[in-house]
Amino acid sequence: MAALAYNLGKREINHYFSVRSAKVLALVAVLLLAVCHLASRRYRGNDSCEYLLSSGRFLGEKVWQPHSCMMHKYKISEAKNCLVDKHIAFIGDSRIRQLFYSFVKIINPQFKEEGNKHENIPFEDKIASVKVDFLWHPEVNGSMKQCIKVWTEDSVAKPHVIVAGAATWSIKIHNGSNEALSQYKMNITSIAPLLEKLAKTSDVYWVLQDPVYEDLLSENRKMITNEKIDAYNEAAVSILNSSTRNSKSHVKVFSVSKLIAQETIMESLDGLHLPESSRETSAMILMNVYCNKILKPVDGSCCQPRPPLTLIQKLAACFFTLSIVGYLIFYIIHRNAHRKNKPCTDLESGEEKKNIINPPVSPLEIFLQSFCKLGLIMAYFYMCDRANLFMKENKFYTHSTFFIPIIYILVLGVFYNENTKETKVLNREQTDEWKGWMQLVILIYHISGASTFLPVYMHIRVLVAAYLFQTGYGHFSYFWVKGDFGIHRVCQVLFRLNFLVVVLCIVMDRPYQFYYFVPLVTVWFMVIYVTLALWPQITQKKANGNCLWHFGLLLKLAFLLLCICFLAYSQTSLMFRNVPKTSAPSFPDFPDCQINKKGAFEKIFSLWPLSKCFELKGNVYEWWFRWRLDRYVVFHGMLFAFIYLALQKRQILSEGKGEPLFSSKISNFLLFISVVSFLTYSIWASSCKNKAQCNELHPSVSVVQILAFILIRNIPGYARSVYSSFFAWFGKISLELFICQYHIWLAADTRGILVLIPGNPMLNIIVSTFIFVCVAHEISQITNDLAQIIIPKDNSSLLKRLACIAAFFCGLLILSSIQDKSRH
Numbered sequence: 001m002a003a004l005a006y007n008l009g010k011r012e013i014n015h016y017f018s019v020r021s022a023k024v025l026a027l028v029a030v031l032l033l034a035v036c037h038l039a040s041r042r043y044r045g046n047d048s049c050e051y052l053l054s055s056g057r058f059l060g061e062k063v064w065q066p067h068s069c070m071m072h073k074y075k076i077s078e079a080k081n082c083l084v085d086k087h088i089a090f091i092g093d094s095r096i097r098q099l100f101y102s103f104v105k106i107i108n109p110q111f112k113e114e115g116n117k118h119e120n121i122p123f124e125d126k127i128a129s130v131k132v133d134f135l136w137h138p139e140v141n142g143s144m145k146q147c148i149k150v151w152t153e154d155s156v157a158k159p160h161v162i163v164a165g166a167a168t169w170s171i172k173i174h175n176g177s178n179e180a181l182s183q184y185k186m187n188i189t190s191i192a193p194l195l196e197k198l199a200k201t202s203d204v205y206w207v208l209q210d211p212v213y214e215d216l217l218s219e220n221r222k223m224i225t226n227e228k229i230d231a232y233n234e235a236a237v238s239i240l241n242s243s244t245r246n247s248k249s250h251v252k253v254f255s256v257s258k259l260i261a262q263e264t265i266m267e268s269l270d271g272l273h274l275p276e277s278s279r280e281t282s283a284m285i286l287m288n289v290y291c292n293k294i295l296k297p298v299d300g301s302c303c304q305p306r307p308p309l310t311l312i313q314k315l316a317a318c319f320f321t322l323s324i325v326g327y328l329i330f331y332i333i334h335r336n337a338h339r340k341n342k343p344c345t346d347l348e349s350g351e352e353k354k355n356i357i358n359p360p361v362s363p364l365e366i367f368l369q370s371f372c373k374l375g376l377i378m379a380y381f382y383m384c385d386r387a388n389l390f391m392k393e394n395k396f397y398t399h400s401t402f403f404i405p406i407i408y409i410l411v412l413g414v415f416y417n418e419n420t421k422e423t424k425v426l427n428r429e430q431t432d433e434w435k436g437w438m439q440l441v442i443l444i445y446h447i448s449g450a451s452t453f454l455p456v457y458m459h460i461r462v463l464v465a466a467y468l469f470q471t472g473y474g475h476f477s478y479f480w481v482k483g484d485f486g487i488h489r490v491c492q493v494l495f496r497l498n499f500l501v502v503v504l505c506i507v508m509d510r511p512y513q514f515y516y517f518v519p520l521v522t523v524w525f526m527v528i529y530v531t532l533a534l535w536p537q538i539t540q541k542k543a544n545g546n547c548l549w550h551f552g553l554l555l556k557l558a559f560l561l562l563c564i565c566f567l568a569y570s571q572t573s574l575m576f577r578n579v580p581k582t583s584a585p586s587f588p589d590f591p592d593c594q595i596n597k598k599g600a601f602e603k604i605f606s607l608w609p610l611s612k613c614f615e616l617k618g619n620v621y622e623w624w625f626r627w628r629l630d631r632y633v634v635f636h637g638m639l640f641a642f643i644y645l646a647l648q649k650r651q652i653l654s655e656g657k658g659e660p661l662f663s664s665k666i667s668n669f670l671l672f673i674s675v676v677s678f679l680t681y682s683i684w685a686s687s688c689k690n691k692a693q694c695n696e697l698h699p700s701v702s703v704v705q706i707l708a709f710i711l712i713r714n715i716p717g718y719a720r721s722v723y724s725s726f727f728a729w730f731g732k733i734s735l736e737l738f739i740c741q742y743h744i745w746l747a748a749d750t751r752g753i754l755v756l757i758p759g760n761p762m763l764n765i766i767v768s769t770f771i772f773v774c775v776a777h778e779i780s781q782i783t784n785d786l787a788q789i790i791i792p793k794d795n796s797s798l799l800k801r802l803a804c805i806a807a808f809f810c811g812l813l814i815l816s817s818i819q820d821k822s823r824h
Contacts, residue, residue, distance in 0.1 A: 072300025472637025
């Protein structure tokens with residue numbers, strides 16, 4: 001009864017809510033959200049700097065999240081690079097002095113807070129040519145005015161950045177009197193025009209006064225109340241904003257520190273001065289306001305303008321526009337023809353004339369329709385991650401944000417289970433299921449920022465390795481069993497793997513290696529193909545006639561392993577040695593290592609035009625790291641496929657429905673070994689203390705957990721006979737999900753999170769995920785449709801298409817070279 005109810009319920013859902021209707025709903029949601037965000041930006045302004053300086057919230061205890069944009073955490077080298085030949089001046093009281101110290105410590109963490117507190121404090125880094133001064137002016141009075149007035153003179157060098165603010169001393173000295181507030185208003189009124197004049201050539205910030213924790217204030221500070229501070233802040237904002245009559249003030253009000261202080265002032269030692277973590281946040285905000293527009297960090301979207309369109313992007317936009325126009329013309333013509341052919345009633349007989357059979361849809365129409373849809377999808381990609389239309393936020397990891405969604409999808413995966421069509425080891429439904437749940441876990445890992453938690457990171461590395469294991473297993477099995485080494489098969493696979501990535505490289509202006517997984521799978525597919533296609537071509541059919549061919553294939557695999565080891569260790573022997581961390585450039589997970597001399601691997605992939613595909617930021621270090629991390633697992637997949645198919649051919653395995661894979665004793669023994677191995681790896685991964693050391697061992701040991709999982713999943717007959725249709729559905733579009741997440745689920749090239757619905761994280765995740773999955777599914781269908789047209793089965797037609805594709809990439813290389821020269 002339960003199964004019947006489940007099937008009836010699923011049919012009812014599918015009747016009213018299909019994939020097609022889901023995509024229509026997603027399209028409507030995108031249009032509504034785009035209109036809402038456009039209206040919001042017109043009403044509230046399009047300057048993310050204002051949001052950075054005025055609003056935000058804490059993620060957890062110490063991570064500050066500005067409203068609508070991402071804040072970059074600047075390193076010492078980045079700060080010095082941004083501030084080279086710059087002069088920054090801080091003017092004010094003890095709170096501004098605190099901000100000065102925190103700002104200087106971004107440049108030089110060893111700088112000590114010492115000396116007379118009520119004096120000017122200079123700082124200079126002569127190597128970087130950076131000068132930062134603190135000028136002691138605790139009151140807004142004639143002394144502060146004279147200091148600022150000197151900078152307005154043409155003959156005097158002006159600071160590039162001026163940070164000013166004061167009020168608590170005026171409240172304290174005058175015992176919080178109303179006369180002091182009136183005098184404060186008069187003084188700031190006289191200073192405001194000077195600040196406005198400076199703001200035309202320098203960045204000027206007026207820091208509003210932070211609240212105090214009145215219970216901790218000493219007796220001589222009891223008159224400094226939050227009520228008084230609010231009155232002084234209101235006066236400052238009112239006067240500074242009205243200093244220019246006909247235009248917006250150029251003096252920026254730094255009010256975000258108030259919000260930060262409201263959450264952290266309870267941790268203050270004296271009730272007046274902020275704890276160090278709060279000061280550091282305010283200093284980092286200042287650094288983002290000034291440096292983001294100079295260095296343009298990927299994960300610092302605040303204060304960054306929209307990047308200008310490149311020549312290639314403009315040409316791509318023209319192509320997609322022409323495709324949309326062309327498809328609309330085809331659609332109108334087809335519709336008119338359909339109306340003419342509509343059956344009409346014969347007036348004499350009263351019967352309808354027979355329908356005229358509609359002609360089949362032409363390949364050109366499918367081509368235009370596919371690129372029409374793809375053009376609209378790429379417009380959404382661009383809006384999400386380049387046009388600054390939608391908001392972005394930083395990631396923040398907690399255990400609950402990773403493990404609770406994992407539990408949700410596990411429950412859904414178990415609920416949607418069906419019987420498999422076949423019960424072979426790693427049958428199609430099972431591999432789709434495997435890809436599906438792995439992809440969902442990887443997506444949750446990325447959006448939750450779980451890479452900071454080492455045990456999770458190590459297990460995700462196994463999932464990536466498992467994808468590559470399936471690459472080795474699947475392609476080896478196909479070539480070994482079918483013996484199809486034709487060019488059509490190769491082109492089909494390469495097209496399906498690379499089509500979306502090539503389009504994104506053009507539209508999003510990113511290098512091919514940026515989408516690292518696709519280059520990785522593509523290279524390994526070609527390695528598998530070349531290994532098996534080179535003379536002598538050994539297939540299962542040929543090996544069945546003579547067992548010596550099995551030995552020949554093992555020699556081929558041994559030679560492949562030897563080549564992998566040679567590439568890995570010839571490069572490593574020259575590469576890994578202890579060097580200072582300041583040396584450049586370094587690997588993402590090997591901070592103490594660098595390439596000293598070119599090894600075989602680097603020499604191969606630094607050759608033009610391979611370098612255009614595999615270099616990132618002018619070198620192949622990222623590609624080397626990704627390749628080296630899983631260098632053996634594809635070989636393991638090929639070897640497993642060979643052993644499994646050999647055992648299957650000799651009927652050693654029992655793959656009937658409900659039957660264990662081996663005899664009961666062997667099955668139980670292998671299951672026990674598999675469970676122990678699986679848990680042992682998990683315990684080892686969870687006990688990892690150093691990412692670099694664990695990454696060193698990963699290539700050799702990841703196969704242990706992969707094989708353990710395969711045996712646990714396939715030895716029991718009942719486990720082999722069912723699969724999760726929920727996971728399998730996602731498995732069929734796993735590649736598109738992995739690639740699309742870069743720009744329309746995550747943001748800032750995976751560094752942040754896309755925010756479609758601000759203020760409601762849960763609803764935002766639901767809506768953005770729904771749109772993201774619909775887009776990935778549609779792109780999968782578009783890729784399949786175009787693959788049939790662009791990669792025909794006829795060899796002569798295929799060669800012509802390949803010539804056109806080669807010409808396209810040659811043109812792309814030429815345009816890319818022109819762009820690179822113009823950028824330099």
